[in-house]
Amino acid sequence: MTHAVHAASALLPRGWVDNVRIEVEGGLIGRIACGVAAEPDDERADWLIPGMPNLHSHAFQRAIAGRGEMRGRGEDSFWSWRQAMYRFVERLDPEAMQAIAAMAYAEMLEGGFTRVGEFHYLHNAPDGACYADPATMAAALVAAADETGLALTLLPVFYAHSGFGAQPPQAGQARFVNTLDSFARLHEACGAALSALPDAQLGVAPHSLRAVAPDELAALTALAGEAPIHIHIAEQVGEVEDSLAWSGQRPVDWLLDHAEVGSNWCLVHATHMTPDETARLASSGAVAGLCPITEANLGDGLFPASAYLGAGGAWGVGSDSNVRIDMFEELRWFEYGQRLALRKRNVVASGEGQSTGAALFDQAGQGGARALGASFGLAPGHSADFVSLDSRHGAFAAMPEALRVDAAVFVAGREAIDGVWRRGRKMVSEGRHHARAEIAARYAATLARLVV
Template structure:
């Protein structure tokens, strides 16, 4: 018998659904105000219910710079000397120099559409483009943040907005470069920005505003201390130890490596997300795992920039948590982030099934569950599909050839390592379907706005 349903509630029925406790059959979800109100397994579908074959919890995307979606493909030309993150950054500075809030809105809308089509249902937007093209502050400190909020509303994706504090060009409070002036602010202006971002996102369902010191090279120790008051009870995200040069510069400045310095000088706990954390010693790796903080891994971007590979095996052995993000948005695909995460470890360790939790366990199921859990924790929300969580769901097309004959965890292995995003069918955000047959409901309008913006910016 169907459960009682209040006016305004809606039911979704899945033949199989991956709940937080594992796979369930013939599952009816009752969604009320965007949140899962009840879960009934082994139910009988009613004739008027939406019925779907296989559902998974939506994947959180814990680290994005949405505006960089517009420069995808523009930094793949070899320079006169060794290319690296630092030469890529110069291309990025030139690209963003002309962007207006309307441009950011159009580009972010396309990025968020692609995230939804690619299996992500919530994004952590690490947003540091704050000022106008001359580096002057807007009258509204959250002018650019409002563009991000508008893009989230247009696409329907969940948003954890992470306004970035960026004050310096290098360790030891080095003076900013001219190309960085659109980012730069002091701690007092940053506090006003956080208040303005709260106001700007107030009407966006389940939006969260966190704090984000850009990196140890871009903030001072005094500013990091001051963020403790501004960021009380908020998610805290920071780039760290992404590049070998960053580690060397931190050692020259402080005598300590970046993760080592941070753990010795800040109260890092489970509200924190350390993005990349690629270059750590075994001692740093174990210490970071012990804090409960989430490692924010971005395998596609880290590969694109030549960053290196995260020490995942040791981190997991120490009880560490991780999630994934699309970072530079050069390619947006949740399954590809997970596949490349595992494949990177295989190449480094010359083995297989490196991130599975033990003998006989499914690699796909374990990395999917870990990334949902860690990503949600980093973004300040309840992860997975359970009563009280947002009804953020993706469905697989069981007619896809790569999923033929697969059951339960085998579906996750086949989705991640064989089918990829071509197996994604529907996406629900707070119980409302925003993607059907793999396409966002507003794709045509959003793509048209993006194309017009890029043609102008690259003319």
């Protein structure tokens, strides 16, 4: 069945165009007509932009957002936060996973994300035993994506060790751990769970070099083939030091020397790199998966963006711990971090007269889509995933067309988002997901049950 959405203005690959009519058939964009009036049965939108891919999420961590901001003994860090997260993980069951993920996914759509890369490592029962269906927890994520309408690239995580050199896992990691044989069964079961979800993608995620031995990494790469491969890397200084002690190499150098890293890879965080590592990563064709809000919240450090972009590197953004879900704010933090580090402005804009907001938006969209095995942009054949901005928002008052995205990124944030369509189906109106009330009530009841 074909229907159409008419926008007063739309951000097409060639720029802003007025009076755009987008036909949708089978969830995909068909014909795009420009400079035309709306037809009687058309849905109406104000300013349309493409939906943004969210390339890195741990959905269940939405439930602990705001619960790690009270200082403990000594200095707090990522590692102390991780121990608190492990304690929460012990309480999660499939029902809770779906309720929490549905809340996170509804908020992603409200915040301008239309596809998520779910870096999923919570596989086993609380005692570490495998569920009868190894994809039981993954199926809860698939159900959450189905009920909210969010596109899903599922990235089941292989996790076997607690540190470099194949150290045995810790007790708090029992729900994450697999062997290569059990992971192969899990991966197959995840594919079956995804089979009924429209335009879903399945990838592979070696958790990190500290959690995956070299022979296991090679086996996982072979299993993935051309599908997305995502890995945490060089997020923390301690990780870099441990890698040097184990191999004599820093994590990014070791990975690029020992794996065929290419355009289907996403290196998540990659925060602590030397200039040589930065240039090598950029030239590899892989995507750097950056999560500026979470990286700031956890005190990770700043990605060397200026050098990486200067070398032609691809990147995208993710919401990671989901402490705050806002596509525009992720982009804003990416640029602001560089401004603070370099004491310069408009770092991402590559030349005179270029819009920084537009550069952020396009680069993150293109890189994120590549990392998730998807497409980005309002173009025929692409998934009909788009976001409408409310031109009446004060951030857009008397704003020139060329600065609209700047106003959204640096001023308005998610408050400017009026509607969101996924596969041509409107899921968000007036800034709220259509099922928000029900999802939020179930989420609140779930947390009341879990949090003691």
